[in-house]
Amino acid sequence: MFFWRMIGRALRRQVSKRLMIAATIMLGSCLTTSMLAVMLDVSDKVQAELGSFGANIQVLPQGASIVSDMYEVDSSASTGSLREDELPNLKTIFWAHNIEDFAPFLNVTATSGGQAVPVVGTWFDHSMTATTGEQVVTGIDNLRDWWQITGSWASGDDQVMAGSRLASQFGWQPGDTVTLATENGEVQASIAGVFQSGSDEDKQLFVPLAMAQQLAARPGEVGRVEVRAITTPNNELAERAARDPSTLSIDEWETWYCTAYVSSIAYQIDEAMSNAAAKPVRQVADTEGVILGKTQLIMSVVAIFAMVAAALGIANLVTASVMERSKEVGLMKALGARNKSIVGLILTETFAVALIGGLAGFGLGIGLAQLVGHLVFGSGITIRPIVAPLMALVILLTVVVGCLPSMRYLLRLQPAQVLHGR
Known part of the structure; x- marks a missing residue:
């Protein structure tokens, strides 16, 4: 006291x-x-904040190769395609809740007015039900949120979006109707918006995935998938696992598999899809860490x-x-x-x-x-x-x-x- x-x-x-x-x-x-x-x-x-860099994982058919531009794929090296009906499996992996957005892509070359048009089929704002029963809304409206758009995002099955350089070449404006043709037939579409991305995408025409599949005569097929996932910065364990997971001990493998490293999420995507090879987009994943x-x-x-x-x-x-x-x-x-x-x-x-x-x-x-x-x-x-x-x-x-x-x-x-x- x-x-x-x-x-x-x-x-x-x-x-x-x-x-x-x-x-x-x-x-x-x-x-x-x-x-x-x-x-x-x-x-x-x-x-x-770094989501503006786009996807940090790219899923390709096994044997496909990534070229310098992360949004282009050397299709001549492809040994097949991915299945559209397996895309909901991305929300069933261990780190499903870390996958924020994803979108499929299918490239095809069409003609319009006798000129070649690089066409990219994708999802703009797509709703689906995962095998777990979860309602998922995904597409490139989130993966490409840095696009500067004149007009609006495509929303209908016949609406498309033109890159600024492509639109300038053809004289297209929002609201115009374009005709796209391949040896498999032709379709008509309305341009909902013209976008400027600052990359080679400005020379491409983005269309609904079903339209690209029709033009390419590849129903249900996908050329690649871009995935945006929340990841943990890499460390020595993640680097070793990325090179060869079989070199890890049982304890190390469990630690790596149960941690949201970009390499472990890519590994689980490979497990969830057939004929798939998921690879981290290094310039994005490394920059984040x-x-x-x-x-x-x-x-x-x-x-x-x-x-x-x-x-x-x-x-x-x-x-x-x-x-x-x-x-x-x-x-x-x-x-x-x-x-x-x-x-x-x-x-x-x-x-x-x-x-x-x-x-x-x-x-x-x-x-x-x-x-x-x-x-x-x-x-x-x-x-x-x-x-x-x-x-x-x-x-x-x-x-x-x-x-x-x-x-x-x-x-x-x-x-x-x-x-x-x-």
Whole structure:
């Protein structure tokens, strides 16, 4: 009881220093809380932002080869095709919920007005029922959300979308009707919109998949599938598995298979579809991991520097406070108080002040994290439950480290020197 009375009396003295300690902790914990909250939620945010890069997995028939442009396939190397009726199987794999969007593609060359037209059949906004009973809406309206469109997205079975360079070549405008012909017949379609992608897709005409299958006389067939999946950044295990999964031990294989690496998701797609070879689109998958890693590193460094600065501030303030109370401490030692009791007294005082500052900083940090989320990502930050205990541990360590210089001073203080003014 006497101990706590001493704590209460001590807190009522040196109010300005107590407030400065609380403010130092508050600022440090505010910045650290916000960085920690954003860092723990940044993976999903960065994945969403990087979705503008398009698909990060491409599924081809076995034996097909990917050429330099990820949206073109060397059809002469193909040894078959994929089955359209197997596409719902993508939502049955272990990481089905990580597959955000996917779309099939089928290339065919048609003619219009005697000129060749590169035609790409696909899904624009397609609804289907997976074998699990889940209703799935997918298509290129999400996979190509960076397209700049004049007009609108195609929505009907006879509506198509023309690339800007192709439309300029033929003089097409939204609302025009075009006739496409192959040796298998001809179809008429209405141009719903003209898009600009900044790639060779601007020279292509995108049509409903069924229309391309009709022109190519390939009912139910697909040339390739692009998949956009939420993935975990690669590590050494994922790199080894990507080269040859058979080299992994049983434990390593289970860890890899049950982690959302891009290579493990691609492997599971191979299992779910026949004659399929799913490959990560390296320039997208690798970029995601690098950007995410650097973003988390920057936030970690900022959080560490914030608490180091807070620890230095506490060290100066507590040491100054202890030096002002050196006669009081010397008298306590002269009366028989042990070093550990005095150290405990000073630490308890500092922890009490730090608790107030830490709680205020934690609340402000949550608000700052939400502000960062809305300014940078356009949405709020999901606060993980682990943030609170982690911040409590960080504040505890910061106070202990900040109090070390004053503890060293207390242990070396001699009662005779301070009481006799030496």
